Amino acid sequence: MSSVAVTPDPEITPKSADASLGGTTRADRVKRRLTSPGATIAALIIAVIWTIPTFGLLLSSFRPAGQISTTGWWTFFGDPQLTLANYGEVLFSGSASSPQLGEYFVNSLAIAIPGTIIPLVLAALAAYAFAWVKFKGSSTLFVVVFALQIVPLQMALIPLLQLFVTFLQPFQDALHEAVPFISERQFLPVWIAHAIFGLPLAIFLLHNFISAIPADVIEAARVDGAGHGQIFFRIILPLATPAIASFAIFQFLWVWNDLLVALVFSSGTPDTAPLTQRLAELAGSRGENWERLTAGAFVSLVVPLLVFFGLQRYFVRGLLAGSAKG
Amino acid sequence: MSTMDLIGKVMQALVGLAAFGVVMALLLAFLDRPEDKPRMASWGAAIKQGLRPRVILIAAFALIAVLARVLYGAVPWMTQELTNAAILVGVAGIAVVVLQWLLDRLLQPAAPRVRSAVMRLLGAALVIALVILAQMAESIPALDWVTPALVLAAPIVGWPLAAALLATAAIAFLPDRIRRHVRLIAWLVAAVAVVAVAFVLEQGREQPIGVWPWAAAAALSIVGVLGYLADQHDDSKPMLVFLMPAALLLTVGLVYPAIRTTVLAFTDASGTFNGIENFVWMFTQPEALVTLGNTVVWVILVPLLSTAIGLAYAVFIDKSRGERVYKMLVFMPMAISMVGASIIWRFMYAYRGPEQEQIGLVNQVIVWFGGEPQQILQNSPWNTLALIVVMIWIQTGFAMVVLSAAIKGVPTEQLEAAEIDGANPWQRFANVTVPGIRTSLVVVVTTISIATLKVFDIVRTMTAGNFNTSVVANEMYTQAFRSGEPGRGAALALILFIMVLPVVVYNIRVLNQQKAIR
Numbered sequence: 129m130s131s132v133a134v135t136p137d138p139e140i141t142p143k144s145a146d147a148s149l150g151g152t153t154r155a156d157r158v159k160r161r162l163t164s165p166g167a168t169i170a171a172l173i174i175a176v177i178w179t180i181p182t183f184g185l186l187l188s189s190f191r192p193a194g195q196i197s198t199t200g201w202w203t204f205f206g207d208p209q210l211t212l213a214n215y216g217e218v219l220f221s222g223s224a225s226s227p228q229l230g231e232y233f234v235n236s237l238a239i240a241i242p243g244t245i246i247p248l249v250l251a252a253l254a255a256y257a258f259a260w261v262k263f264k265g266s267s268t269l270f271v272v273v274f275a276l277q278i279v280p281l282q283m284a285l286i287p288l289l290q291l292f293v294t295f296l297q298p299f300q301d302a303l304h305e306a307v308p309f310i311s312e313r314q315f316l317p318v319w320i321a322h323a324i325f326g327l328p329l330a331i332f333l334l335h336n337f338i339s340a341i342p343a344d345v346i347e348a349a350r351v352d353g354a355g356h357g358q359i360f361f362r363i364i365l366p367l368a369t370p371a372i373a374s375f376a377i378f379q380f381l382w383v384w385n386d387l388l389v390a391l392v393f394s395s396g397t398p399d400t401a402p403l404t405q406r407l408a409e410l411a412g413s414r415g416e417n418w419e420r421l422t423a424g425a426f427v428s429l430v431v432p433l434l435v436f437f438g439l440q441r442y443f444v445r446g447l448l449a450g451s452a453k454g
Numbered sequence: 455m456s457t458m459d460l461i462g463k464v465m466q467a468l469v470g471l472a473a474f475g476v477v478m479a480l481l482l483a484f485l486d487r488p489e490d491k492p493r494m495a496s497w498g499a500a501i502k503q504g505l506r507p508r509v510i511l512i513a514a515f516a517l518i519a520v521l522a523r524v525l526y527g528a529v530p531w532m533t534q535e536l537t538n539a540a541i542l543v544g545v546a547g548i549a550v551v552v553l554q555w556l557l558d559r560l561l562q563p564a565a566p567r568v569r570s571a572v573m574r575l576l577g578a579a580l581v582i583a584l585v586i587l588a589q590m591a592e593s594i595p596a597l598d599w600v601t602p603a604l605v606l607a608a609p610i611v612g613w614p615l616a617a618a619l620l621a622t623a624a625i626a627f628l629p630d631r632i633r634r635h636v637r638l639i640a641w642l643v644a645a646v647a648v649v650a651v652a653f654v655l656e657q658g659r660e661q662p663i664g665v666w667p668w669a670a671a672a673a674l675s676i677v678g679v680l681g682y683l684a685d686q687h688d689d690s691k692p693m694l695v696f697l698m699p700a701a702l703l704l705t706v707g708l709v710y711p712a713i714r715t716t717v718l719a720f721t722d723a724s725g726t727f728n729g730i731e732n733f734v735w736m737f738t739q740p741e742a743l744v745t746l747g748n749t750v751v752w753v754i755l756v757p758l759l760s761t762a763i764g765l766a767y768a769v770f771i772d773k774s775r776g777e778r779v780y781k782m783l784v785f786m787p788m789a790i791s792m793v794g795a796s797i798i799w800r801f802m803y804a805y806r807g808p809e810q811e812q813i814g815l816v817n818q819v820i821v822w823f824g825g826e827p828q829q830i831l832q833n834s835p836w837n838t839l840a841l842i843v844v845m846i847w848i849q850t851g852f853a854m855v856v857l858s859a860a861i862k863g864v865p866t867e868q869l870e871a872a873e874i875d876g877a878n879p880w881q882r883f884a885n886v887t888v889p890g891i892r893t894s895l896v897v898v899v900t901t902i903s904i905a906t907l908k909v910f911d912i913v914r915t916m917t918a919g920n921f922n923t924s925v926v927a928n929e930m931y932t933q934a935f936r937s938g939e940p941g942r943g944a945a946l947a948l949i950l951f952i953m954v955l956p957v958v959v960y961n962i963r964v965l966n967q968q969k970a971i972r
Contacts, residue, residue, distance in 0.1 A: 164879070167769070167770040168770065168774065170766070170770055171767055171770035171771045171774070171780060174763065174766075174767050174770075174784065175767075175780055175783045175784060178783055178784045178786075178787070178847065178850070178851075179783050179786075180815065181798045181799060181801075181802050181815075181847070182786065182787070182790075182798055184798075184801065184802065184815060185797070185798045185801055188801065196813070197813065198810075198811060198813070199811055199813065200811065200812055200813050200814075200815065200818050201813075201815075202815070202818070231459070234460060234463055235463065238463050238464070238466065238467045241467065241471075242467055242470050242471055242474070245471065245474075246474055249474070249478060250699050250700045250703065251700060253478070253481070253696035253697075253699070253700070254696055254697050254699075254700035254701075256696055257695075257696035257697045258697070273700075273704065276704060276708050276709070277958075278954060278955065278958040278959075279708055279712050279951065280907075280908055280927075280947065280950050280951055280954055282908070282927055282930050282931075282946075282947040282950055282951075283711065283712045283715045283947045283948070283950075283951050284707060284708055284711035284712060284715070285711075285931075285934065285935075285947070286711070286714075286715060286718060286934050286940050286943060286944055286947075287710065287711035287714035287715055287718070288707055288711045291706065291710075291711075299669060302666060302669075307465075309461065309462045309465070310462050310465055310466055310469075311459075311462055314466055315463075315466055315467070315470065316466075316470065319470060320703070320707070321707070323703060324703050324704065324706075324707030324708060325707075325708075327700055327703060327704055328704070328708075331700060355482075356482065357482035360482070381789065384791070385790070385791030385792065385793070385794075386791075387791070387792065387793050387910065387911040387914065387915070388910050388911065388927075388931065391914075391931070391935070392931075392935060398459075399459075404791050404793040404794075404911075407793050407794070407797060407915070408793050408796075408911070408914055408915045411793075411796065411797055411800060411915050411916070412915070412918055416804075418801065418804070418813070421797050421800075421801070422797075422801065424797075425793075425794050425797040425798065428791060428793070428794050429790045429791070429794045432789045432790050432791065432794075433786070433789060433790065435789065436786060436789035437782075440782075443789065444855060
């Protein structure tokens with residue numbers, strides 16, 4: 129699926145370069161006709177409308193609490209006052225009424241990192257097998273795995289939760305007994321759920337990449353006496369890094385931003401609930417408490433935005449491939 | 455948050471990942487059995503090769519012992535027995551690693567099979583000796599540190615360990631043909647034995663042992679079956695082991711639940727079969743009908759408007775200066791969570807009475823134009839539109855990025871030819887560009903449709919489905935997990951699946967055609 133929009137780019141660049149070399153830039157001429165001042169203004173308006181909501185939230189989160197709830201954020205420019213108090217309050221305050229998001233931030237990390245690594249490793253192994261083992265029904269099985277992407281995860285929620293309660297809960301309780309400072313409400317169900325829901329896409333994506341690795345490379349390694357482990361770690365993984373990075377980023381953001389899986393499979397307590405769940409709860413119960421909501425929302429946005437600005441290329445590819453997920 | 459909580463969470467993540475890593479390492483170890491490895495040419499190479507893992511092992515055992523000693527007295531749950539046991543494990547572990555290494559060097563000339571058998575026999579002898587020593591510990595003054603718990607534990611751990619070592623040593627000499635079958639049987643027998651022993655032990659105690667024997671038995675069986683699958687002479691078949699974890703998870707986590715949900719859709723709250731009652735409820739009750747109606751409105755408006763705006767924007771900014779920045783601004787909402795987006799937009803929609811100063815931009819704009827501020831999220835049916843705006847805000851970036859790439863793929867020659875023929879910009883767009891990006895348009899519309907059908911977070915966060923704004927995915931959650939009606943929830947999930955199905959199938963077909971053309 130990644131072929132949709134990613135591939136055109138490399139094809140375009142040489143072509144337009146050719147055009148600009150030969151003659152008085154015919155492409156430029158066509159281009160100029162297409163971009164009128166009206167279009168530029170329209171684009172500018174859309175860009176502003178799309179940016180204003182986020183900007184307003186960001187600005188508000190730094191305004192003093194009293195001002196947020198009495199005056200619009202646009203009045204800031206007449207009376208500029210900034211403070212970090214809201215962030216201190218939502219992240220670190222120990223008072224019972226504070227959102228205590230620091231704890232949930234840790235939860236989000238504790239969910240998202242294993243929730244990315246586990247499906248990634250499983251899928252890489254499976255994709256290796258799919259790509260390099262010839263067995264009867266291999267292609268059929270691969271199509272089945274791919275087709276599983278169309279099962280909305282809503283279809284899996286109820287029975288999966290029942291399975292977890294029956295088979296997983298006893299082990300969680302036992303683990304809590306054995307090591308008391310691990311809470312009996314654990315991340316395990318959320319990890320497994322995210323791993324399951326991430327697998328079909330991950331296998332598909334990685335298989336496309338791994339099956340494109342030349343067979344000669346792998347044959348040569350086997351002749352040199354490399355085992356499967358060595359081939360996997362020394363050849364497959366390095367060569368498939370772009371695909372792995374794309375999927376890892378997509379899956380990380382998907383898990384980080386997810387609300388439904390967290391609502392169903394985490395306990396909903398500070399022990400395991402991620403940021404999104406806490407924020408949704410705050411928005412429901414204290415919908416007018418804007419100094420907390422604005423800062424809280426931005427705390428949850430920081431990580432995705434960092435990923436977005438830092439790793440945009442991989443992010444776009446993962447997103448395009450994964451847009452049918454879930 | 456207390457430090458203890460934080461440690462607990464980090465521990466969980468580390469233990470979870472470590473356990474996962476161990477399982478994966480085991481899988482790989484099965485595929486690369488040491489017996490199959492070519493013999494090392496020189497002593498130097500052999501030592502080098504064997505040294506690193508052993509150094510790591512020794513370090514690990516030393517760490518266990520040291521850690522136990524450091525923690526003793528520092529944390530309440532580190533009892534004296536636990537500390538003693540940990541130190542014992544550490545010291546014994548180091549001794550075993552060193553011994554095994556020395557033996558390995560001594561036996562170097564022998565065949566690998568013989569070597570491992572001798573090693574196992576010696577190991578079994580050592581274990582048996584230790585067990586007997588532990589039983590006599592009371593009468594030997596030098597062993598007074600052996601606690602009763604250790605005396606009790608020694609035979610429980612020791613005898614099975616010795617038996618396992620002896621059995622594996624014997625199995626190594628079986629003919630190739632039956633060896634792997636016997637190995638599998640041995641693993642399964644071990645699994646059964648663990649549970650049986652646990653039951654026997656449980657008879658004599660008040661406290662039940664719980665689920666651990668079952669966990670051990672399950673682990674042993676899985677390891678056995680995986681090893682059985684991996685232990686084949688054909689070189690590529692063993693890799694099927696790689697498929698096992700993924701296949702298992704998908705079967706248990708997606709295939710089975712999907713089937714189960716389908717069945718569940720025809721049952722009532724108590725789990726008894728009630729025919730199509732849930733579907734009758736869905737299509738007759740006013741609140742359920744509102745849900746379905748809203749979903750239809752969503753799935754018509756969001757793909758249409760997002761694609762239209764995204765396309766227009768992509769065309770407007772095409773080849774303009776600062777295209778990258780333009781793209782980034784509109785694409786950014788795609789990265790943030792729907793919960794975050796919902797809060798952003800709740801703030802936009804925030805309402806203050808007409809006599810007060812507005813804090814939400816939308817109401818402020820209404821006031822600036824002389825209107826009355828509105829309770830945007832509560833006035834049905836406009837509130838559904840207000841939610842739809844959020845989804846459009848998120849999805850437009852996606853449409854724009856895909857379509858922008860597609861537009862750049864339309865050949866310049868065609869556009870020029872149309873220009874020479876006297877087509878105006880709009881005609882060029884409608885007759886050249888749009889047909890050129892048709893497949894991408896289809897993909898964008900279908901993809902956004904699927905995402906829209908499943909929309910949950912926005913509705914949940916902004917109105918929780920109140921004020922007539924619920925959609926299928928949200929109602930499914932409410933029914934199944936809040937109202938205690940899993941049957942209705944399952945029925946709604948099934949409807950969702952049926953609605954998504956044709957869109958996805960169409961999407962896949964288009965993609966396949968596209969691939970075939972390439």
